[in-house]
Amino acid sequence: MIQVNSLTKKYKEVAVLNIDSLEIPSGEICGLVGNNGAGKTTFFSLLLDLIKASTGHIINNQVQVDMSEDWKPFTSAFIDESFLIGYLTPEEYFYFIGELRGLNQQDVDLFLQNFEDFFHGEILQGKKYLRDLSKGNQKKVGIVASFIGEPKVIILDEPFANLDPSTQIRLKKLIGTYKDNPEVTLLISSHDLAHVTEVCQRIVVLNKGQIVKDIQTSERTLRDLEGFFSEEILNETLVD
Amino acid sequence: MLTSFIQLQWKSFFRSASLSSNLIIKILMGFFALYMMVSFAILGTSIYFLLEQELGLEPLETVNRFMIYYLAMDLLARYMLQKMPVVNIRPLLYLPFKKSKIVHFSLWKTILSFFNIIHAFVLVPFTVVLLIKGYDALAVIAWFLAISALIFCNNFINIFINAINWVFFIVIGSLIILGALQYYQVFDISLWTGPIFHSLYKTPITALIPVLLLIGFYQIAFHYFKSNLYLDSGLATKQKDGKTEQLQWVNRFGSVGVFLKNDIKLIKRNKRSKTNTLISFLFVFYGLLFFTGALEMYEGPFWRMFAAIFVTGGFLFSFGQFVPSWDSSYYPLMMSQNIRYRDYLNSKWWLMVMATLVSLVMASFYLYFGWEVYLAVVVGACYNIGVNSYMVLWGGAYVKTPIDLTSNKKAFGDSQAFNAKTLLLTIPKLVIPMLLYALGYYTIGPIYGYGLVLLVAVLGFAFKEKVFDIILKVYKAEKYKTLAAYKQKN
Numbered sequence: 183m184i185q186v187n188s189l190t191k192k193y194k195e196v197a198v199l200n201i202d203s204l205e206i207p208s209g210e211i212c213g214l215v216g217n218n219g220a221g222k223t224t225f226f227s228l229l230l231d232l233i234k235a236s237t238g239h240i241i242n243n244q245v246q247v248d249m250s251e252d253w254k255p256f257t258s259a260f261i262d263e264s265f266l267i268g269y270l271t272p273e274e275y276f277y278f279i280g281e282l283r284g285l286n287q288q289d290v291d292l293f294l295q296n297f298e299d300f301f302h303g304e305i306l307q308g309k310k311y312l313r314d315l316s317k318g319n320q321k322k323v324g325i326v327a328s329f330i331g332e333p334k335v336i337i338l339d340e341p342f343a344n345l346d347p348s349t350q351i352r353l354k355k356l357i358g359t360y361k362d363n364p365e366v367t368l369l370i371s372s373h374d375l376a377h378v379t380e381v382c383q384r385i386v387v388l389n390k391g392q393i394v395k396d397i398q399t400s401e402r403t404l405r406d407l408e409g410f411f412s413e414e415i416l417n418e419t420l421v422d
Numbered sequence: 423m424l425t426s427f428i429q430l431q432w433k434s435f436f437r438s439a440s441l442s443s444n445l446i447i448k449i450l451m452g453f454f455a456l457y458m459m460v461s462f463a464i465l466g467t468s469i470y471f472l473l474e475q476e477l478g479l480e481p482l483e484t485v486n487r488f489m490i491y492y493l494a495m496d497l498l499a500r501y502m503l504q505k506m507p508v509v510n511i512r513p514l515l516y517l518p519f520k521k522s523k524i525v526h527f528s529l530w531k532t533i534l535s536f537f538n539i540i541h542a543f544v545l546v547p548f549t550v551v552l553l554i555k556g557y558d559a560l561a562v563i564a565w566f567l568a569i570s571a572l573i574f575c576n577n578f579i580n581i582f583i584n585a586i587n588w589v590f591f592i593v594i595g596s597l598i599i600l601g602a603l604q605y606y607q608v609f610d611i612s613l614w615t616g617p618i619f620h621s622l623y624k625t626p627i628t629a630l631i632p633v634l635l636l637i638g639f640y641q642i643a644f645h646y647f648k649s650n651l652y653l654d655s656g657l658a659t660k661q662k663d664g665k666t667e668q669l670q671w672v673n674r675f676g677s678v679g680v681f682l683k684n685d686i687k688l689i690k691r692n693k694r695s696k697t698n699t700l701i702s703f704l705f706v707f708y709g710l711l712f713f714t715g716a717l718e719m720y721e722g723p724f725w726r727m728f729a730a731i732f733v734t735g736g737f738l739f740s741f742g743q744f745v746p747s748w749d750s751s752y753y754p755l756m757m758s759q760n761i762r763y764r765d766y767l768n769s770k771w772w773l774m775v776m777a778t779l780v781s782l783v784m785a786s787f788y789l790y791f792g793w794e795v796y797l798a799v800v801v802g803a804c805y806n807i808g809v810n811s812y813m814v815l816w817g818g819a820y821v822k823t824p825i826d827l828t829s830n831k832k833a834f835g836d837s838q839a840f841n842a843k844t845l846l847l848t849i850p851k852l853v854i855p856m857l858l859y860a861l862g863y864y865t866i867g868p869i870y871g872y873g874l875v876l877l878v879a880v881l882g883f884a885f886k887e888k889v890f891d892i893i894l895k896v897y898k899a900e901k902y903k904t905l906a907a908y909k910q911k912n
Contacts, residue, residue, distance in 0.1 A: 230754070230757070230758040231757070231758070232754055232757060232758065232902075232905055233902060233905070233906075234902045251762075254758065254759065254760045254761070255760045257758070258759070259758055261754065262754075264751065264752055264753065264754045264755065264909075265752065265754060265755040265758075266752060266755070267684065267751075267752045267755070268751060268752070268827070269687060269688060269691040269692055269827065270684070270687060271664045271665070271666045273666045274666055274667070274687070278680065278683075278684060279759065281680045282680065282759050282760045282761060283760055308664070309663040309664050309665070310663075310664050311664040311691065314664070331760075
């Protein structure tokens with residue numbers, strides 16, 4: 183589904199991302215793990231053509247993202263609050279996204295029924311604009327909106343951060359429903375190793391812009407990852 | 423402690439994202455400020471002689487008569503332009519500063535604003551001239567202090583009314599009404615207020631009243647801010663109840679309607695865009711200056727077209743020049759969602775066309791000045807729709823100022839909106855229709871001037887899709903730069 187070819191992104195000669203090759207097949211739930219500055223958000227921004235690659239390119243379902251806009255109809259994302267429109271109510275925002283994806287209001291209402299427990303009665307029919315919602319509730323809106331209109335590729339940057347514990351569990355369940363769906367590819371970045379190993383079928387570890395690990399999730403993946411990151415700390419203390 | 427405050431301010435100014443990229447603009451603003459100072463100083467020195475010799479009036483009395491308008495204009499200018507004293511207060515609350523110190527500092531910061539200092543450039547020379555001319559020294563100084571105190575009072579009044587929009591409209595409304603009444607010699611408020619201001623000179627002891635008033639205002643402001651220096655009261659951002667709106671009537675615009683709905687909500691629900699829109703409709707009255715012959719220098723065919731463009735173009739210019747900046751806070755969404763650029767721009771275009779037509783209807787009172795005047799307005803509207811609507815969209819692609827929708831400040835005179843490219847684009851916006859009109863006017867006849875402008879407008883309208891292609895290319899070329907610029911918030 184997604185093919186990355188010798189992709190680099192440099193800021194003033196400093197390479198912040200350097201992926202020689204990466205292929206994410208259709209239907210996979212792929213987790214992206216790495217410390218701050220590892221290049222996760224940079225990669226997502228390149229995938230969404232929000233920044234320009236220094237070299238190389240990304241192909242999303244046969245569409246090269248920086249050449250054509252044809253990837254937009256089947257791709258959706260929630261990266262940060264700049265994907266929300268502050269002066270709309272949550273309903274209006276969902277309707278807006280729905281209309282962009284060819285759904286009318288009834289379709290959107292129907293879609294939202296599945297998320298009533300996810301919203302915990304706090305979001306729909308409230309009297310607040312998105313800008314006045316708490317960070318956690320804003321995030322819920324953004325995540326749900328990215329599932330509207332049956333996109334084929336869903337990109338979520340740190341979806342678990344800022345969510346309350348029960349919503350984290352609900353989100354894991356929600357992502358889990360896509361596990362056996364060969365149509366939908368999910369890309370999720372997270373700092374929470376436990377969550378990401380639980381829901382993802384494959385984990386790609388980025389470090390300083392490079393892929394350092396690429397593993398299919400198994401029983402021992404969590405231990406492996408914890409080992410990998412604590413090893414880093416050990417190495418650092420040795421150097422000091 | 424004070425020095426650390428000042429240091430913070432210093433750093434926030436010099437490290438702001440806009441500074442490095444827009445130093446030239448800052449310098450230009452500096453020149454503008456200098457220009458204002460010089461012209462105020464010239465006014466201050468010359469007004470005495472002007473009033474006495476040219477008009478044969480008693481200078482101080484005349485100045486006092488118009489003082490009420492001066493102060494009202496000052497208040498208006500402050501309301502629109504002066505920025506509020508938001509020292510970044512929140513982070514300071516957790517630090518070991520006394521609250522009273524924080525409040526004193528932010529209040530004093532407003533006192534040092536350009537809007538207070540500029541008046542000294544007119545008041546001081548005028549006072550000096552009065553002294554030289556042998557007015558009673560003590561009385562003149564008392565008068566000077568009193569007027570200065572009143573100007574500083576304005577400073578604090580502005581802080582209070584800033585949160586309340588209707589005050590602004592009351593002030594501007596009464597100003598227009600009183601001004602008109604005076605112009606048509608129905609009722610002259612300055613006859614009543616003049617003596618009041620003059621008594622500050624005649625009985626110098628009364629000068630204490632404005633000074634006391636100022637101290638009072640300071641105290642009120644101080645206590646008000648001090649008692650509200652909590653995250654959940656004074657520093658909390660006000661929230662209005664949200665209401666989901668359907669706006670069914672917009673649906674008939676088809677795919678453009680999706681965005682149009684958002685744009686209407688954008689204007690309705692955000693302070694900045696709301697003020698901008700309301701003010702832009704005041705441009706409808708701008709033509710009065712020209713068509714009534716109120717100002718001699720504005721007579722002549724050039725200016726007639728100039729005014730006509732502005733009468734219906736207020737919204738177009740003030741809103742259009744910031745497309746796509748209005749959407750800056752969620753531009754990444756717009757760029758990655760299933761959105762066709764053409765639809766997006768088309769909706770902005772329709773919005774401007776609608777506003778132009780509304781202004782045209784509002785401007786129908788110009789018929790009172792003769793059908794020819796209204797014809798100019800109609801032709802101006804056509805040019806706005808046919809040519810200027812593209813020009814502002816085009817220019818907007820180069821304006822990369824992120825807009826903070828929730829704040830009212832900088833709704834005018836946003837320095838970053840002016841750059842070489844947008845300035846160049848004002849040529850087709852204003853100069854070309856003026857030239858075309860003059861060309862027709864002087865060669866064949868007045869009506870043909872309109873005809874030429876109309877012809878260009880119709881051509882522009884006919885080639886809409888072609889022009890949109892060009893604009894789309896510009897937007898696409900600027901996409902990454904725009905996204906990066908919007909990411910930097912001041």
